[in-house]
Amino acid sequence: xxxxxxxxxxxxxxxxxxxxxxxxxxxxxxxxxxxxxxxxxxxxxxxxxxxxxxxxxxxxxxxxxxxxxxxxxxxxxxxxxxxxxxxxxxxxxxxxxxxxxx
Amino acid sequence: xxxxxxxxxxxxxxxxxxxxxxxxxxxxxxxxxxxxxxxxxxxxxxxxxxxxxxxxxxxxxxxxxxxxxxxxxxxxxxxxxxxxxxxxxxxxxxxxxxxxxxxxxxxxxxxxxxxxxxxxxxxxxxxxxxxxxxxxxxxxxxxxxxxxxxxxxxxxxxxxxxxxxxxxxxxxxxxxxxxxxxxxxxxxxxxxxxxxxxxxxxxxxxxxxxxxxxxxxxxxxxxxxxxxxxxxxxxxxxxxxxxxxxxxxxxxxxxxxxxxxxxxxxxxxxxxxxxxxxxxxxxxxxxxxxxxxxxxxxxxxxxxxxxxxxxxxxxxxxxxxxxxxxxxxxxxxxxxxxxxxxxxxxxxxxxxxxxxxxxxxxxxxxxxxxxxxxxxxxxxxxxxxxxxxxxxxxxxxxxxxxxxxxxxxxxxxxxxxxxxxxxxxxxxxxxxxxxxxxxxxxxxxxxxxxxxxxxxxxxxxxxxxxxxxxxxxxxxxxxxxxxxx
Numbered sequence: 001x002x003x004x005x006x007x008x009x010x011x012x013x014x015x016x017x018x019x020x021x022x023x024x025x026x027x028x029x030x031x032x033x034x035x036x037x038x039x040x041x042x043x044x045x046x047x048x049x050x051x052x053x054x055x056x057x058x059x060x061x062x063x064x065x066x067x068x069x070x071x072x073x074x075x076x077x078x079x080x081x082x083x084x085x086x087x088x089x090x091x092x093x094x095x096x097x098x099x100x101x102x
Numbered sequence: 103x104x105x106x107x108x109x110x111x112x113x114x115x116x117x118x119x120x121x122x123x124x125x126x127x128x129x130x131x132x133x134x135x136x137x138x139x140x141x142x143x144x145x146x147x148x149x150x151x152x153x154x155x156x157x158x159x160x161x162x163x164x165x166x167x168x169x170x171x172x173x174x175x176x177x178x179x180x181x182x183x184x185x186x187x188x189x190x191x192x193x194x195x196x197x198x199x200x201x202x203x204x205x206x207x208x209x210x211x212x213x214x215x216x217x218x219x220x221x222x223x224x225x226x227x228x229x230x231x232x233x234x235x236x237x238x239x240x241x242x243x244x245x246x247x248x249x250x251x252x253x254x255x256x257x258x259x260x261x262x263x264x265x266x267x268x269x270x271x272x273x274x275x276x277x278x279x280x281x282x283x284x285x286x287x288x289x290x291x292x293x294x295x296x297x298x299x300x301x302x303x304x305x306x307x308x309x310x311x312x313x314x315x316x317x318x319x320x321x322x323x324x325x326x327x328x329x330x331x332x333x334x335x336x337x338x339x340x341x342x343x344x345x346x347x348x349x350x351x352x353x354x355x356x357x358x359x360x361x362x363x364x365x366x367x368x369x370x371x372x373x374x375x376x377x378x379x380x381x382x383x384x385x386x387x388x389x390x391x392x393x394x395x396x397x398x399x400x401x402x403x404x405x406x407x408x409x410x411x412x413x414x415x416x417x418x419x420x421x422x423x424x425x426x427x428x429x430x431x432x433x434x435x436x437x438x439x440x441x442x443x444x445x446x447x448x449x450x451x452x453x454x455x456x457x458x459x460x461x462x463x464x465x466x467x468x469x470x471x472x473x474x475x476x477x478x479x480x481x482x483x484x485x486x487x488x489x490x491x492x493x494x495x496x497x498x499x500x501x502x503x504x505x506x507x508x509x510x511x512x513x514x515x516x517x518x519x520x521x522x523x524x525x526x527x528x529x530x531x532x533x534x535x536x537x538x539x540x541x542x543x544x545x546x547x548x549x550x551x552x553x554x555x556x557x558x559x560x561x562x563x564x565x566x567x568x569x570x571x572x573x574x575x576x577x578x579x580x581x582x583x584x585x586x587x
Binding site: 007033042053 | 206207209210302303316342345346408410411413414415417418425429432433434435436437438439443444445446447448449450451452454455458460463464466467468470471474481483484485486487488489490491493497524525526529541542567568
């Protein structure tokens with residue numbers, strides 16, 4: 001499986017990245033080089049292997065007792081402090097450019 | 103040709119404590135001295151991204167007041183530390199080494215940092231790293247690379263290169279780093295310091311800017327094993343703010359340090375001594391293994407047969423998780439926003455394109471590709487299956503041995519610019535470290551010798567889940583052997 005320029009553009013769209021023409025060329029080269037290396041995994045027959053998503057599955061952590069906290073309202077971060085770091089805000093909401101369908 | 107160096111051993115935690123307790127130094131004087139060292143050395147090394155002297159001196163004065171009243175002093179009273187800039191501290195910058203977070207000020211403090219502060223540590227500043235902790239050389243920092251104190255024309259390793267270099271240059275007694283595929287152990291090896299990878303879940307990640315959530319860990323660097331063990335003991339433990347943190351009690355990691363290796367079974371996996379291992383690294387590691395045998399350890403050859411699939415597996419899982427985690431950087435709530443975008447979608451795209459560096463984009467693209475329709479089973483599911491095989495290799499090995507010994511990295515520190523044009527060769531710098539990351543087990547990198555050019559070489563000691571005390575005990579034995587040479 002090798003990646004085409006069209007694939008690079010499609011994936012950039014999915015990832016919300018706007019790549020320049022230079023970046024697209026380099027990305028094409030790098031992704032193919034990395035995927036060629038990644039293809040080594042196919043030497044292994046894993047048809048009967050259960051996928052491992054989390055370490056806790058292996059060590060039994062968090063399976064004897066619930067890790068969920070009780071469903072109670074708790075104070076969250078102060079709005080003024082959070083808004084102080086936003087690029088654009090009216091103090092209550094984050095402001096963004098108008099939304100137009102692509 | 104002589105290479106410029108800037109190595110300097112910091113005080114130990116015990117030395118800091120003794121000088122404060124005896125009244126020979128005040129915490130505020132030690133903090134001021136740490137800043138003097140930073141001002142003298144860091145122009146050449148570039149380990150720190152931001153300093154907070156007023157805050158630090160206020161913390162130090164509180165320790166001085168406590169000492170003046172006759173204590174009792176908390177375990178890290180007056181110990182000057184630095185924090186990798188992927189961990190947040192309320193009111194201070196948190197850049198993650200990225201332009202996309204330039205100017206951002208964190209509204210809350212990471213649990214690991216809060217625990218250090220509660221233990222009396224003095225936070226000197228925030229430390230340089232690869233952008234979003236993605237890299238093996240620190241050359242991916244948007245704020246410029248860190249230089250290795252042992253040879254200024256060489257990389258310190260990555261991604262926590264600044265945290266390792268700061269300790270090696272005496273610019274902190276201990277530092278915090280993070281390790282997703284080797285980012286604590288590999289720079290510890292390159293900079294000749296001790297770096298600890300705690301078991302997955304041992305240290306809270308609350309306040310860590312996430313890279314790959316099933317792999318990310320927070321851990322300490324120090325100039326010696328005992329200080330690393332003390333610091334680990336302070337930051338470890340359950341945190342209600344991190345559902346992946348373990349409720350298991352935290353042992354005293356210093357209790358067994360001096361028990362030696364006599365009677366221990368130490369495994370040596372053949373796969374870590376194959377093609378690609380530098381001859382000097384091999385010689386230093388094999389010599390250390392022989393010394394451990396002479397100290398009474400039983401050295402057992404073992405096999406971890408799926409090792410060669412670890413890098414491919416890691417780069418699929420880590421990038422897939424990163425592509426999801428980094429979706430939050432979109433110019434809306436924090437950080438950089440491109441100015442010239444008229445629509446929301448153009449604002450997202452342009453902010454991300456201008457805000458992220460090349461390696462971060464490469465990983466977001468790879469991860470997005472691996473998770474995209476039609477490729478999920480071939481890449482992501484496949485990698486999760488191989489991850490289990492790699493983990494099973496370790497579980498089988500640990501049924502027979504107490505710890506596993508390997509080189510930390512295949513080579514000593516390489517030169518700045520040497521691998522920047524070839525992502526695959528850069529990724530292979532992590533070939534001996536990604537395995538433990540995928541399996542969730544713990545490990546330590548401890549210095550075990552030097553190359554002919556004087557570059558440090560690290561030995562990696564891997565242990566079973568939650569057996570940090572065992573890996574630190576073996577590391578202490580290795581450190582003691584170095585003293586005898």
